[in-house]
Amino acid sequence: MTSDNNPLTTVDISYLDDPKIAKELLDALVSQGFVFIDGHNFQASEVDKIFDISKQFFKLPLDYKRKFPFDSSNSGYIEFNRENLDPNAKKDFKEGLNFSGIDFTTGGPSGAIPDWFVEEQERYTFVKDMTLKLNKLALDLLLLLAKGLEIEGNDKEGGVPGAEWFTSRYKPTSKSGSTLRFLHYPAQTTNNNGDGEVRAGAHTDYGSMTLLFQKKNQEGLEIYSPVSRKWEKVPFVDSTKPGMAPPIIVNIGDLLSYWTAGLLKSTIHRVKFSNLQTEDRYSVVFFSHPSDETLLEPVPSKLLRDRTGRGVAKDTEYITALQHLEKKLANTYGY
Numbered sequence: 305m306t307s308d309n310n311p312l313t314t315v316d317i318s319y320l321d322d323p324k325i326a327k328e329l330l331d332a333l334v335s336q337g338f339v340f341i342d343g344h345n346f347q348a349s350e351v352d353k354i355f356d357i358s359k360q361f362f363k364l365p366l367d368y369k370r371k372f373p374f375d376s377s378n379s380g381y382i383e384f385n386r387e388n389l390d391p392n393a394k395k396d397f398k399e400g401l402n403f404s405g406i407d408f409t410t411g412g413p414s415g416a417i418p419d420w421f422v423e424e425q426e427r428y429t430f431v432k433d434m435t436l437k438l439n440k441l442a443l444d445l446l447l448l449l450a451k452g453l454e455i456e457g458n459d460k461e462g463g464v465p466g467a468e469w470f471t472s473r474y475k476p477t478s479k480s481g482s483t484l485r486f487l488h489y490p491a492q493t494t495n496n497n498g499d500g501e502v503r504a505g506a507h508t509d510y511g512s513m514t515l516l517f518q519k520k521n522q523e524g525l526e527i528y529s530p531v532s533r534k535w536e537k538v539p540f541v542d543s544t545k546p547g548m549a550p551p552i553i554v555n556i557g558d559l560l561s562y563w564t565a566g567l568l569k570s571t572i573h574r575v576k577f578s579n580l581q582t583e584d585r586y587s588v589v590f591f592s593h594p595s596d597e598t599l600l601e602p603v604p605s606k607l608l609r610d611r612t613g614r615g616v617a618k619d620t621e622y623i624t625a626l627q628h629l630e631k632k633l634a635n636t637y638g639y
């Protein structure tokens with residue numbers, strides 16, 4: 305379903321095995337590249353807690369946060385005006401913290417992370433558990449998408465079933481670009497004319513799929529809709545299930561677009577909000593990437609075989625997920 309002011313469909317995944325759900329998810333991601341996922345198993349209290357941890361972290365003194373600077377491993381603290389999600393525009397007025405190089409048997413990142421997290425065991429365990437839970441949701445959605453795409457497999461000869469085409473490329477102990485990210489966009493008091501200001505430049509995401517939490521009264525995400533060909537605001541949508549977190553925003557990244565010859569849309573998005581918005585914006589984002597060595601080859605599916613266009617490789621010289629990520633990071637941070 306969609307509503308008047310919401311460009312996105314909501315897909316309820318409470319019954320994961322229902323084949324209708326796979327098609328609903330596929331349709332939503334073929335049209336807008338973004339969808340709200342309801343029927344997930346994130347409790348409201350868990351999502352409140354992760355936002356709370358992020359807020360407490362950003363409140364720590366700048367000198368402290370700077371001791372864990374963001375580096376080419378894609379981990380660490382990102383200062384204000386450091387990141388250029390749109391390399392043709394000015395730098396983004398936001399701060400962030402990335403947890404990367406995640407080992408998916410423990411949820412623990414391998415890059416340098418602030419000792420504030422590790423000092424308190426309960427806090428660190430919680431962040432790791434949330435990372436594992438986000439990864440599990442991403443894998444469930446990738447299974448659904450593979451079913452929706454009717455990917456062909458060779459399970460009879462001991463190969464990988466088509467439904468596992470994506471998830472089999474996620475090896476829990478292999479290095480990947482998967483990243484948990486906290487973002488903070490302080491409210492602005494200057495230039496108080498109500499005009500929106502771009503706070504995260506227009507971009508597509510670099511992984512296969514992104515999961516995002518935003519909060520009520522802290523909206524700001526906008527998509528460049530492939531349907532209307534206009535910028536459209538993604539509203540905050542309240543929870544429909546008692547005790548559970550609101551629907552989660554999920555979008556396709558570049559890799560799923562390559563894999564599917566552009567059928568799944570890696571939709572351009574940005575963050576822009578009015579200076580009249582009085583609350584700081586916080587978002588929590590999980591970027592899901594397959595193992596580094598994964599080739600970005602087209603998936604075997606009759607739904608894709610006859611497609612041409614963006615992402616369709618003309619030969620068999622496919623790049624890997626890591627090569628794609630390194631190229632995008634170099635553009636964003638100007639290495």
Ligand SMILES: O=C(O)CCC(=O)C(=O)O
Pocket residue numbers: 487504509516518524525573574575587589
């Ligand atoms: O803060 C947000 O809502 C979006 C952030 C984003 O698009 C990104 O970091 O890739």
Ligand SMILES: [Fe+2]
Pocket residue numbers: 507508509573
């Ligand atoms: Fe993004």
